[in-house]
Amino acid sequence: MSDPVSVTEAALLARDQASEPWQQAFVAMLSGELTREQVIDRVGDRIGYAPRFRKVVTGWPLPSWADDPGFSVGGHVREVTLQRGERLEDWLAAKLASGLDRAHPLWEATLVRGIAANTTALVVRSHPALVDGYDNVHLLQEMFDEFAEDITDSTDDWEPSPAEPFGFADVFSSVTDPLQALKGVATGLVGMVENAVRTISASARPQHLAGVEIDLDALAGVRDAFGCTTHDVILALATAGVRGWLAEHQRELVDQVALVPLAVAEPAVLESAIGCRVAPSWVALPVDVPSPADRLRALATLTQARTDTGLSVPVRDLTELAGFAPPTLHSVAAGTVAAGRPHSVMVSNVPGPDSVRYLGRARLRRVYAVTATTDAQELSISITSYAGRVSFGAVAVEPLGHWAADIDAELTALRKEAT
Numbered sequence: 001m002s003d004p005v006s007v008t009e010a011a012l013l014a015r016d017q018a019s020e021p022w023q024q025a026f027v028a029m030l031s032g033e034l035t036r037e038q039v040i041d042r043v044g045d046r047i048g049y050a051p052r053f054r055k056v057v058t059g060w061p062l063p064s065w066a067d068d069p070g071f072s073v074g075g076h077v078r079e080v081t082l083q084r085g086e087r088l089e090d091w092l093a094a095k096l097a098s099g100l101d102r103a104h105p106l107w108e109a110t111l112v113r114g115i116a117a118n119t120t121a122l123v124v125r126s127h128p129a130l131v132d133g134y135d136n137v138h139l140l141q142e143m144f145d146e147f148a149e150d151i152t153d154s155t156d157d158w159e160p161s162p163a164e165p166f167g168f169a170d171v172f173s174s175v176t177d178p179l180q181a182l183k184g185v186a187t188g189l190v191g192m193v194e195n196a197v198r199t200i201s202a203s204a205r206p207q208h209l210a211g212v213e214i215d216l217d218a219l220a221g222v223r224d225a226f227g228c229t230t231h232d233v234i235l236a237l238a239t240a241g242v243r244g245w246l247a248e249h250q251r252e253l254v255d256q257v258a259l260v261p262l263a264v265a266e267p268a269v270l271e272s273a274i275g276c277r278v279a280p281s282w283v284a285l286p287v288d289v290p291s292p293a294d295r296l297r298a299l300a301t302l303t304q305a306r307t308d309t310g311l312s313v314p315v316r317d318l319t320e321l322a323g324f325a326p327p328t329l330h331s332v333a334a335g336t337v338a339a340g341r342p343h344s345v346m347v348s349n350v351p352g353p354d355s356v357r358y359l360g361r362a363r364l365r366r367v368y369a370v371t372a373t374t375d376a377q378e379l380s381i382s383i384t385s386y387a388g389r390v391s392f393g394a395v396a397v398e399p400l401g402h403w404a405a406d407i408d409a410e411l412t413a414l415r416k417e418a419t
Helices: 007-013 036-049 088-096 178-184 188-196 217-226 230-248 292-307 315-319 326-339 403-418
Strands: 024-031 055-058 064-067 077-081 107-116 119-126 208-215 256-259 262-265 276-279 282-285 345-351 362-371 379-386 389-396
Touching: 007 326, 024 088, 024 326, 036 077, 036 107, 088 107, 088 119, 088 208, 208 217, 208 362, 208 403, 217 230, 217 292, 217 403, 230 256, 230 282, 230 292, 230 345, 230 379, 230 389, 230 403, 256 326, 276 326, 282 292, 292 403, 326 345, 326 362, 326 379, 345 362, 362 379, 362 389, 389 403
Parallel strands: 077 107, 256 345, 345 379
Antiparallel strands: 024 119, 024 362, 055 064, 107 119, 208 389, 256 282, 262 276, 379 389
């Protein structure tokens, strides 16, 4: 069965160009034995809950989601071993520089070995347009369980449905480049999408990665001392990372407009899989403020206005969502870029479950999310909490040599101020 591509989804798909791929990656760091065959079996068993991961986009510029007639789970699951001295960040940066195959569903899972003893990473690259938070969740939301258990052989007997054309889609069936299709049509659906991607660049851009992880408990004292929220403290740490990155590359330390998606209460008439809507929100990060404490106070003042509206969703509601929701929330948050307002930084802060998750018998130890930059973005920051830890995954157009040190220094300064 085919479904029409929405205006927002078309705008997101158009951002993915051969010279400038746009995608997300989720890195699940696992301890315990896990084989490629087990990953294939688990995907085959759970993919029915995430049907978009079997669909391909056809029929530009009036596109639809249609079942991939040649779909095979095994064709989307790979396995690699890092070379001696090769870093996972460098391997992933190279993968983000290569686009996903548009002839098939826009995702790929890779089991990465050679990281450390008893450690394997499951890296899933995907396009944010696959997920809308309503009928379509991220595949990874369905992959993990609360208890360790054996992965059984998959009994998936799915068969593709024939594609159903929409309007004049068949006339444009040979058009495989969304952006070129948009440039060729000036009215209707495509005209609206073209306006939403007016800042896109067709030139290649580098994608540099970095990550750092901290204890969630380390934020509690700072939060209580300053009378703010944990989100405020996390946003202050991200601001310090932006400030340090600008200084590292001798950029001017001026406030940066950041897209900071916000989970808001969803009307009952629009029931969603995540129980809320993720809306675009913009914050001027106080990069030019020299004091860590003053930066946190400034951010707390800015975010308080949004909290006072009563529309924001409590963190507890998000951490208690069924399955493993952070990949879905991050994907939906990335989709807010289609709102079109220029910004240089994106910060996506997603709370995850407090309890441990498992993939078969393998324990999920840590999770990182990264989203490639697009439009005028120079730095994209994806923050994920899970089992008492908070990870900051960053992608930037220039190296992030001081990323971990800058965030650590900011947290140290805030904790000292809080005592």
